[in-house]
Amino acid sequence: MLRFVLTRVSLIIPTFLGVTLLAFLLVHLIPGDPIETMAGEHGIDPARHAQLRAEYGFDKPLLVQYGIYIGHVLRGDLGISAITHQRVTEEFFSLFPATVELTICAMLFAVLLGLPAGIIAAVRRNTIFDHGIMGISLTGYSMPIFWWGLLLILLFSGVLGWTPVSGRVDAAIFVDTHTGFLLIDSLLSDEDGAFRSAVSHLILPTIVLGTVPLAIIARMTRSAMLEVLGEDYIRTARAKGLSPVWVVCVHALRNALIPVITVIGLQMGSLFAGAILTETIFSWPGVGHWVVEAINRRDYPVLQGGVLMLGSVVMLVNLIVDLLYGVVNPRIRHTR
Amino acid sequence: MTAEVETVPVAVGAPPHPLVEFWHYFSQNKGALGGLLTILTLVLLAVFADVISPHSPILNHDDAFLKPPAWQEGGSWTYPLGTDPIGRDLLSRLIHGTRYSLFMGTVVVSLSLFAGTFLGLVAGFLRGVPEIAIMRLMDTLLTLPSLLLAIVIVAILGPGLINAVFAVAITTLPYYVRITRAAVITERAKDYVTASQVAGAGMFRLMFSTVLPNCMAPLIVQATLGFSTAILDAAALGFLGLGVQPPLPEWGTMLADSREFVLRAWWVVTFPGVAILVTVMAFNLLGDGLRDALDPKLKR
Numbered sequence: 001m002l003r004f005v006l007t008r009v010s011l012i013i014p015t016f017l018g019v020t021l022l023a024f025l026l027v028h029l030i031p032g033d034p035i036e037t038m039a040g041e042h043g044i045d046p047a048r049h050a051q052l053r054a055e056y057g058f059d060k061p062l063l064v065q066y067g068i069y070i071g072h073v074l075r076g077d078l079g080i081s082a083i084t085h086q087r088v089t090e091e092f093f094s095l096f097p098a099t100v101e102l103t104i105c106a107m108l109f110a111v112l113l114g115l116p117a118g119i120i121a122a123v124r125r126n127t128i129f130d131h132g133i134m135g136i137s138l139t140g141y142s143m144p145i146f147w148w149g150l151l152l153i154l155l156f157s158g159v160l161g162w163t164p165v166s167g168r169v170d171a172a173i174f175v176d177t178h179t180g181f182l183l184i185d186s187l188l189s190d191e192d193g194a195f196r197s198a199v200s201h202l203i204l205p206t207i208v209l210g211t212v213p214l215a216i217i218a219r220m221t222r223s224a225m226l227e228v229l230g231e232d233y234i235r236t237a238r239a240k241g242l243s244p245v246w247v248v249c250v251h252a253l254r255n256a257l258i259p260v261i262t263v264i265g266l267q268m269g270s271l272f273a274g275a276i277l278t279e280t281i282f283s284w285p286g287v288g289h290w291v292v293e294a295i296n297r298r299d300y301p302v303l304q305g306g307v308l309m310l311g312s313v314v315m316l317v318n319l320i321v322d323l324l325y326g327v328v329n330p331r332i333r334h335t336r
Numbered sequence: 337m338t339a340e341v342e343t344v345p346v347a348v349g350a351p352p353h354p355l356v357e358f359w360h361y362f363s364q365n366k367g368a369l370g371g372l373l374t375i376l377t378l379v380l381l382a383v384f385a386d387v388i389s390p391h392s393p394i395l396n397h398d399d400a401f402l403k404p405p406a407w408q409e410g411g412s413w414t415y416p417l418g419t420d421p422i423g424r425d426l427l428s429r430l431i432h433g434t435r436y437s438l439f440m441g442t443v444v445v446s447l448s449l450f451a452g453t454f455l456g457l458v459a460g461f462l463r464g465v466p467e468i469a470i471m472r473l474m475d476t477l478l479t480l481p482s483l484l485l486a487i488v489i490v491a492i493l494g495p496g497l498i499n500a501v502f503a504v505a506i507t508t509l510p511y512y513v514r515i516t517r518a519a520v521i522t523e524r525a526k527d528y529v530t531a532s533q534v535a536g537a538g539m540f541r542l543m544f545s546t547v548l549p550n551c552m553a554p555l556i557v558q559a560t561l562g563f564s565t566a567i568l569d570a571a572a573l574g575f576l577g578l579g580v581q582p583p584l585p586e587w588g589t590m591l592a593d594s595r596e597f598v599l600r601a602w603w604v605v606t607f608p609g610v611a612i613l614v615t616v617m618a619f620n621l622l623g624d625g626l627r628d629a630l631d632p633k634l635k636r
Contacts, residue, residue, distance in 0.1 A: 015475050146591065147608070150595065151606065154599065
C-alpha cells in the first residue's frame with residue numbers, strides 16, 4: 001500500500017511542474033510588454049517603467065525568471081493583484097469556500113439522483129423508464145450549461161418568482177464568517193431567514209452545475225448494472241429466493257459501484273471547470289467568477305495564480321480519488 | 337451468455353464489404369440515424385445560409401427592437417422567431433450561426449485528430465524518452481479542466497474565432513494521443529506487423545500504412561464525439577466573451593449578448609441555446625451509434 005501511495009504521489013510532480021510552467025508562460029507569452037499592458041491606456045513614464053521591470057524581475061533571462069517564480073510558488077507567494085493590491089493567495093482562499101460549497105452540493109445532487117435513475121433504467125431495461133431516463137441523460141450531457149442556467153433563471157426567477165437571480169445570500173442579511181461555508185455559517189448566525197436565503201440562492205446553481213455529472217453518472221450506473229446483473233452470482237442469489245430489491249441494491253450494486261466511483265472522481269475535476277460558467281451566470285462569488293473577472297480586467301497576477309491554484313486543486317482531488325480507489329479496490333493497489 | 341441458440345444459415349461466397357456490414361449495424365440504430373439526418377440538415381443550412389435566411393444576420397432594423405416570435409402577440413411573420421435587442425432578425429442569425437459552429441467543430445476536430453494521431457504514433461513507436469515527454473505533456477494538459485485551459489490559451493492569444501478554435505483543439509488533443517498510443521502498442525505486438533517489418537517495411541510505412549488503418553475505429557468515434565465537445569466549448573468561450581466577437585452571429589456569443597434581457601425577452605435567450613443543444617445532441621447520437629457499429633465486441 002505504501003508503495004502504491006508513493007508511486008501515485010511521485011507521478012504528480014512532473015504534472016505540477018507542467019502546470020507551473022503553463023502559469024509562468026501565461027504572463028510571458030502575452031503579446032506586448034506586460035507592464036504597459038497592466039498600466040492600461042494611461043501609459044507609464046520611463047523611469048517608473050524601468051523600476052517596475054526590475055521589481056517584477058522582467059529584466060532577467062527567462063529561465064532565471066522561471067526559477068525565481070518556482071521559488072516564490074514553493075514559498076506560497078503567488079504575487080499581488082494588479083487591481084485590488086491584495087495577495088493572490090488571500091483572495092483565493094477567501095473565495096474558495098464558496099466554490100467548494102457549490103461543487104459539493106452539485107455532486108450530491110448528481111449522485112443522489114443519478115444512481116437511482118441508472119439503477120431503475122438497468123432493472124427496467126428497454127421499458128419506457130429506461131428510454132425516458134436515457135433520453136433525459138443524453139439531453140443532460142449535451143447541455144450547454146450556461147444556457148441551462150439562463151433558462152432556469154427565466155423560469156424560476158422570472159415566471160414563477162421562486163428563487164433569487166444571483167449572489168449567495170440576500171444583500172440585507174449579514175452573516176458572520178466562521179467556516180466560509182454559508183450553509184453552516186447561516187445556521188450558526190442569529191439573523192432571521194439567513195439559512196433559508198442561503199438555500200434559495202444555492203438551488204439553481206446546484207442544479208446547473210450538477211446536470212452534466214448527473215447525466216454521466218446515470219449512464220455509467222446503467223451500463224455497470226446491466227453488466228453485473230447478467231453475472232452468474234446474481235442468478236444464484238435470485239435462485240436462493242432473496243428479494244429482488246435486496247439482490248439489486250446489495251448484491252449487484254456493490255460491484256457495479258466500482259466503475260461508477262471512478263466516473264464520480266473524474267467528474268470532481270471537471271466540476272471546477274463547470275463552476276467557471278455557473279459562477280459567471282449567477283454572479284456566485286467563487287474562484288471561477290474571480291478568474292473570469294481577472295481576464296476581463298487584465299489582472300494577470302490573479303489569472304496566473306488562479307490557474308495555478310485551480311490546477312493544483314484538481315490535481316489534489318484526482319490524487320485523493322486515485323488513492324481512495326486503491327483502498328476500495330485491491331486489484332488496483334497490487335498492479336504495478 | 338445468450339440463452340437461445342439460433343441456427344444461422346451459413347453465408348456462402350465472399351463476406352459483405354466492410355462498408356455494407358457497417359451500414360447494416362449502423363442503420364439499426366434509430367438514434368444515430370436521427371443524429372446523422374440532423375447533421376446533414378445543419379450542413380445544408382450552413383451552405384445555403386445566404387439563400388435561406390429571410391434577412392441579413394448583421395443588419396439591424398430600426399423599427400423592430402425585441403419583437404417577439406410570430407405566434408406571440410406583437411410578433412409578425414416578417415421576423416418568424418422575433419428580433420434581438422438591436423433589431424436583427426433572430427432566425428437569420430441562427431441560420432448563419434450554424435456556419436460558425438460547424439466550422440469551429442470541423443477545424444478543432446481536424447487539428448487535434450491529425451496532431452494527436454501523429455504524436456500518438458510517435459509515442460507508441462519510438463517509446464523511451466519521446467514517449468515519456470509526449471505523455472507527460474498530455475497529462476499536464478489533461479490535469480487542467482478543459483475550459484480553464486482554453487481560457488488560459490485565449491488569454492495568451494487574445495479573443496477571436498481562430499484563437500478560440502486553436503485553444504479548444506489543444507484541450508482535446510490529449511484524448512487522441514492517448515487513444516492512438518494505446519491502439520498502436522496493442523497492434524505492434526501482433527504478427528502482421530512483425531511480418532511487415534521482416535519484409536523490410538520502414539518506420540514510416542509501418543506507422544502510417546500498416547498500423548494506423550487498424551487503429552482507426554476508436555479514433556473515428558472519438559472524432560465524432562469530439563465535434564460535440566468542440567462546439568460546446570467554443571460556444572462557452574463565446575459566452576464568456578473570449579470566442580467569436582460580436583456582431584458575428586455565433587450562438588454562444590448571441591447568448592452572452594442577450595443575457596441581460598433574460599427576464600424581458602425569453603426568445604433571444606431560448607433559441608440560440610436550443611440550436612446548440614440540438615447540434616451537440618446530434619453529434620453525440622451519431623458518435624454513440626458509430627461506436628456500437630464499429631465495435632466488433634458489440635456485434636451480435
